[in-house]
Amino acid sequence: MLLIVGSLLLSACRKEPEGVTVRFWAMGREAEVVTGLVREFEAENPGIHVDVQNIPWTAAHEKLLTAFAAEGLPDVCQLGNTWIPEFAELNTLTPLQPYVAQSKVVDPADYFQGIWDTNVIHGELVGVPWYVDTRLLYYRKDLLAKAGYDHPPRTWAEWSDMMAAIKKMQGPNRYAVLMPINEFEQQLSFALQQPDPLLRDEDTRGNFSSPGFRRTLGFYENMFAQGWAPRMSETQISNVWDEFFRGFNVFYVSGPWNIREFKKLQPKELEGQWGTAALPGPDGPGAGIAGGTSLVIFRDSKQKEASWKLIEFLSRPAIQESFHSIIGDLPPRRSTWEYPSLANDPLAQPFRDQLERVKSTPKVLEWERIAQEMRITTEQVVRGGLDQDQAVKELDARVDKVLAKRRWMHEQHRQDSSGVSDKQHSSAVATEAAP
Structure with missing residues (x-):
C-alpha cells in the first residue's frame, strides 16, 4: 500500500x-x-x-x-x-x-x-x-568622372552614351559593364521595366515576342555587340570584386549582399570612389526584381x-x-x-x-524553368548564334511547351464546371518534377 x-x-x-x-x-x-x-x-x-x-x-x-x-x-x-x-x-x-x-x-x-x-x-x-x-548598379565614381560624367545613368539612352564613352576611354580588354551571360537576372530586370507582361493568355503562353521583350533583348544584346560588355560567364571571371577595383569594368549589376563584399575588399585608395544607383529604365529609373x-x-x-x-x-x-x-x-x-x-x-x-x-515575376510554378529558358536563349543571341527575331519565336515555343499542361488543365477547367483545378494541375507537375 x-x-x-x-x-x-x-x-x-x-x-x-x-x-x-x-x-x-x-x-x-x-x-x-x-x-x-x-x-x-x-x-x-x-x-x-x-x-x-x-x-x-x-x-x-x-x-x-x-x-x-x-x-x-x-x-x-x-x-x-x-x-x-x-x-x-x-x-x-x-x-x-x-x-x-x-x-x-x-x-x-x-x-x-x-x-x-x-x-x-x-x-x-x-x-x-x-x-x-x-538588382541595381554598382559603379566606379572616379572612372565615370574620368569619362566626363558626374552622376550615374537614369535612362537606357543615357547609360548607352556613358558606356560608349567609357569603352572609348578604357581601350582594349577593359569594359564599361560586366554582365555575366550565364545569369538571367539582368535581362529579367530590363524585361520587368516594360509594359508587356512576360506571359499571356492568363499565364498559359509565353509573351516574349511582344514589343517590350524585343526592346529588352535589343538593349541587352547591343551592350555586347558594341563591345561595352565582355562575352563572359561568371566562371570565366576570376573575382568580380578584384576586377571591379582594378578597373576591368565600371558598371556591375548585382544585389545588396555585395555592399559588404565591396566594402571588405576595397583598396584603401578607392574608399568613397564607388557607389550604387537605381537601375536605369527606358525613360528613367524603372522596375526591378x-x-x-x-x-x-x-x-x-x-x-x-x-x-x-x-x-x-x-x-x-x-x-x-x-x-x-x-x-x-x-x-x-x-x-x-x-x-x-x-x-x-x-x-x-x-x-x-x-x-x-x-x-513580382509571373506567379506560376513553372517560372524557374521559364527563367532558365530565357537565359539560354539570350546567351545564344549574345554569343552570335541566334538572330533576335528567331530567338523570341523559339523562346515562346519553348515556354509554351513548358506551360502545355497548365494550358490544357486551364481549358479543361473552363469547359467543364467540374474540371480539374489549378492546384491539381500543380500537384501533377510537382509530382513529375519530384525525385
Whole structure:
C-alpha cells in the first residue's frame, strides 16, 4: 500500500513537458543568424521552443518537395519569393490574412507593395516578406568622372552614351559593364521595366515576342555587340570584386549582399570612389526584381498560433534592423529603413528607392524553368548564334511547351464546371518534377 501511495505521489510531482515546439526551416547564412535571434523570442515566450533546421540552398527545393510528398513539412519555413506560387498551388500554405487582420505588428501598408504582392496568390495572402533583394548598379565614381560624367545613368539612352564613352576611354580588354551571360537576372530586370507582361493568355503562353521583350533583348544584346560588355560567364571571371577595383569594368549589376563584399575588399585608395544607383529604365529609373524570401506557415502545422507569433517577432522593425546589421539582408518594411544604420547609408539608400518600384515575376510554378529558358536563349543571341527575331519565336515555343499542361488543365477547367483545378494541375507537375 505504501508503495502504491509513494508511486502516486511521485507521479503527481513529476511534471509533464510544457509548451510547444515550432519547427522552423531556414536556409544558408540566414538560418545561422536567425538561430541567435529566436533565443530572444523564446525568452519572451517561455512556452514556445523553436527548432531551427539549417538547409543548404542547393538542397532546399528538393527537400521541400520530398517533405511535401511524405507529409513531413515543418511549421514555419523561409521560402524564396519565386517558390511561393508553387507551394501555394500545391495547397500547402496557410492563408494568413486572418492573422494579419488581428495583428498589431504586421502592417501591410508598411511593406513595399511589389514585395508584399509576391505573397498574394489568386487573391489570397500566403506569406509575409522576411527580407528583400533587387538588382541595381554598382559603379566606379572616379572612372565615370574620368569619362566626363558626374552622376550615374537614369535612362537606357543615357547609360548607352556613358558606356560608349567609357569603352572609348578604357581601350582594349577593359569594359564599361560586366554582365555575366550565364545569369538571367539582368535581362529579367530590363524585361520587368516594360509594359508587356512576360506571359499571356492568363499565364498559359509565353509573351516574349511582344514589343517590350524585343526592346529588352535589343538593349541587352547591343551592350555586347558594341563591345561595352565582355562575352563572359561568371566562371570565366576570376573575382568580380578584384576586377571591379582594378578597373576591368565600371558598371556591375548585382544585389545588396555585395555592399559588404565591396566594402571588405576595397583598396584603401578607392574608399568613397564607388557607389550604387537605381537601375536605369527606358525613360528613367524603372522596375526591378522583387527578390528575397518570405515566411510561411504550412497548412498541416499543428502549431499555427505559436508559428504566427514567431513570424510577428521576426517582422518587428527592431528585429529586422538587428538582422540587417548582422547579415546585411535588406528589410521589407519602410519603417525599418528609418533606423540610422539604413537611413544614413548612402550605399543602401538606392536599394530603398528601387524597392518602391519592384515587380513580382509571373506567379506560376513553372517560372524557374521559364527563367532558365530565357537565359539560354539570350546567351545564344549574345554569343552570335541566334538572330533576335528567331530567338523570341523559339523562346515562346519553348515556354509554351513548358506551360502545355497548365494550358490544357486551364481549358479543361473552363469547359467543364467540374474540371480539374489549378492546384491539381500543380500537384501533377510537382509530382513529375519530384525525385
